[in-house]
Amino acid sequence: MADLFGALRRHMGRLCRRLLWLLSYKKIKASECSVDTAIDADDIHSALRFLEYQQYKYQWHFQVERFVFRPDCRPAGPDKALTLLVGIHKSESLLSHQCFYAGIAAIYISIQQKNSVSLDGLRPWLFRQAGLTSSEQIVFSPHWRNRECPYKQIISARACLLQLSLSEGRAAAKTIESIGNANLRILNAMPFREISADVLYRSTTNLLRGLLCLSFNRLGCHQLCNSLKRLRIELECGRYRRPVEEAKENHLGLLIEVLDLVELAMTSDSQALREKRLSIMINIASPGIAEGALDWLESLEPNFLSDS
Known part of the structure; x- marks a missing residue:
């Protein structure tokens, strides 16, 4: 009943705003x-x-x-x-x-x-x-709108921080690692049905960018694969049909690409794999970020595919 009244209140609020806009149109345009x-x-x-x-x-x-x-x-x-x-x-x-x-x-x-x-x-x-070190719980609710959702905002902030950190290269390795660990924690603890389908789907790409900060050792890749498979099963449910159709980006397609990449990383290493990893992590065209990201990744290579 409370949800019904809440939905009715939001609907009435939208109607009132639209009436105000109609009556004030000329003043607004001025x-x-x-x-x-x-x-x-x-x-x-x-x-x-x-x-x-x-x-x-x-x-x-x-x-x-x-x-x-x-x-x-x-x-x-x-x-x-x-x-x-x-x-x-x-x-x-x-x-x-x-x-x-x-x-x-x-x-x-x-x-x-x-x-x-x-x-x-x-x-x-x-x-x-x-919030890389924050112990506060994120408040989830299916009623949060896309841009107002605390989960969407924290994932957006981490994606932005990732670009800043990549531009600094290996000097920011600890921050980059922290982004990966924080995104994995939130993915593993996330109550999918307590987030609107639109918010969860549209935040997937930025979530994946952060997850690719994780160490690509065998154990880490195995754990990450399990978490990504859980997310894939969720996003392939019927409730995501509308967000998939309306979104400009193919977030589910990218999730499948990342899952294939991580599975490949458990058994092999190649220049093409490293380039694909960085191309997903970087979301703005900047020579400084590309150079810094390569510097960061090269600093990890001695531990690549280790069993630790």
């Missing part, structure tokens, strides 16, 4: 134009105030989320885009998931631009969000 004008004038402070006003007055989240989630909608210059994203990240008036993903996007830009000042400011926050 506000969006004011944001664009402020950005063109390099007045990021005013642009942020307009975005916050849209959220407060009209519950209008579309423009700010275009900046956060769609790189093609951001200011053309990376410096201006970074300033805008950092401003959204630090805002106390925007929604928490908007601030979170703005921080993630800002870090990705900073990595690509090798902006050490920006990275130094965001690095402590990213480590906290990744």
